[in-house]
Amino acid sequence: MSRYIVEITYCTQCRWLLRAAWLAQELLTTFEQDLYSVALRPGTGGIFEVRLNDELIFSRKEAGRFPEAKEIKQLVRDKVDPDRHLGHSDKTTTEN
Amino acid sequence: MSRYIVEITYCTQCRWLLRAAWLAQELLTTFEQDLYSVALRPGTGGIFEVRLNDELIFSRKEAGRFPEAKEIKQLVRDKVDPDRHLGHSDKTTTEN
Numbered sequence: 142m143s144r145y146i147v148e149i150t151y152c153t154q155c156r157w158l159l160r161a162a163w164l165a166q167e168l169l170t171t172f173e174q175d176l177y178s179v180a181l182r183p184g185t186g187g188i189f190e191v192r193l194n195d196e197l198i199f200s201r202k203e204a205g206r207f208p209e210a211k212e213i214k215q216l217v218r219d220k221v222d223p224d225r226h227l228g229h230s231d232k233t234t235t236e237n
Numbered sequence: 238m239s240r241y242i243v244e245i246t247y248c249t250q251c252r253w254l255l256r257a258a259w260l261a262q263e264l265l266t267t268f269e270q271d272l273y274s275v276a277l278r279p280g281t282g283g284i285f286e287v288r289l290n291d292e293l294i295f296s297r298k299e300a301g302r303f304p305e306a307k308e309i310k311q312l313v314r315d316k317v318d319p320d321r322h323l324g325h326s327d328k329t330t331t332e333n
Contacts, residue, residue, distance in 0.1 A: 180276035
């Protein structure tokens with residue numbers, strides 16, 4: 142059984158549930174066999190944070206922007222299955 | 238902080254992620270203040286199960302069908318905030 146849990150905390154006041162749910166589905170599609178679960182967690186105050194097994198891997202406040210799905214996939218891949226190639230999600234933004 | 242966690246386990250082979258994600262968003266919209274998180278968990282073999290704090294509250298195998306969002310909302314409400322009225326989600330199916 143997979144031991145990796147992703148948690149996406151989103152600001153309910155900002156109505157970021159749809160964005161968080163989109164990202165959850167992107168991760169669950171790419172890492173179907175690798176993740177135990179992806180949790181959506183309501184928050185407040187402009188929060189949009191992604192955690193992998195309680196480790197913060199993306200914070201909107203720190204980055205000053207929202208994450209792209211591909212960069213979260215790369216960060217998760219680096220922990221979960223470092224040798225895997227993610228196809229077009231491994232290209233940099235300027236290559237697309 | 239809310240102490241209620243919902244977990245939705247869905248069959249990846251059956252491609253029920255979209256259905257599970259829909260239900261997660263329904264619950265997070267209705268119980269924004271009441272739930273710590275709603276987790277989407279990949280499974281196999283036709284599984285579609287909903288747990289509230291590890292207690293199984295709906296099983297597709299047991300029920301012989303998928304749940305309606307309103308009945309899951311009623312089951313969650315009964316545990317989380319029994320006195321709350323859910324509006325049209327409290328009507329029975331035949332009333333709608």
